[in-house]
Amino acid sequence: MEEHNFELVDVEYVKEGTNWYLRVFIDKKGGITIDDCELVSKSLEKTLDKEDPIKNSYILEVSSPGLDRPLKKDSDFERYKGRIVDIKLYKAFNKKKEYSGELIGLKDNIVYIIDEDGNELSFNRNDIAIIRLAILF
Numbered sequence: 534m535e536e537h538n539f540e541l542v543d544v545e546y547v548k549e550g551t552n553w554y555l556r557v558f559i560d561k562k563g564g565i566t567i568d569d570c571e572l573v574s575k576s577l578e579k580t581l582d583k584e585d586p587i588k589n590s591y592i593l594e595v596s597s598p599g600l601d602r603p604l605k606k607d608s609d610f611e612r613y614k615g616r617i618v619d620i621k622l623y624k625a626f627n628k629k630k631e632y633s634g635e636l637i638g639l640k641d642n643i644v645y646i647i648d649e650d651g652n653e654l655s656f657n658r659n660d661i662a663i664i665r666l667a668i669l670f
Contacts, residue, residue, distance in 0.1 A: 540561060555592070557593070559595060617634065619632075633667055
C-alpha cells in the first residue's frame with residue numbers, strides 16, 4: 534500500500550448475519566477511486582491467501598472511509614483541524630452523549646472543539662466512543 538501512497542485508515546472484522554467481513558478502509562491525498570480499491574483488494578487477497586491469518590471464510594471489502602470518516606490517528610486531528618466533527622461519548626457529559634463542533638485539535642490526549650454556541654469543550658480521548666467528520670447539508 535505504501536508504494537501507492539495509500540493510508541490505512543481502519544480495519545474491521547465483523548460478522549453480519551451468517552457472513553464474516555474483513556473491511557479495509559484506505560485513503561490518499563486527493564481521495565480514493567474504485568481502481569484504487571481494486572488494486573489494494575487484489576494485493577491484499579494475494580497476501581491473505583499466502584499468509585492465511587484468518588482460518589474461516591470471509592468477504593474482503595476495500596473502500597474509502599467515506600465523507601464521515603472516523604478520526605483514529607493523532608495525525609487525523611491535525612489534518613482535519615477546523616472541520617466540523619460529531620462526537621459520541623461512552624458516558625454522558627452534562628447530560629449529553631453527543632456533541633458537534635469545530636475541531637480545534639488534540640493535545641495530551643484531550644480533544645478540543647468549539648460548539649455551535651461558541652463554547653470551547655474538551656473531552657478525554659478515552660471517553661470518546663467515536664469521533665467522525667460531520668456531513669454538512
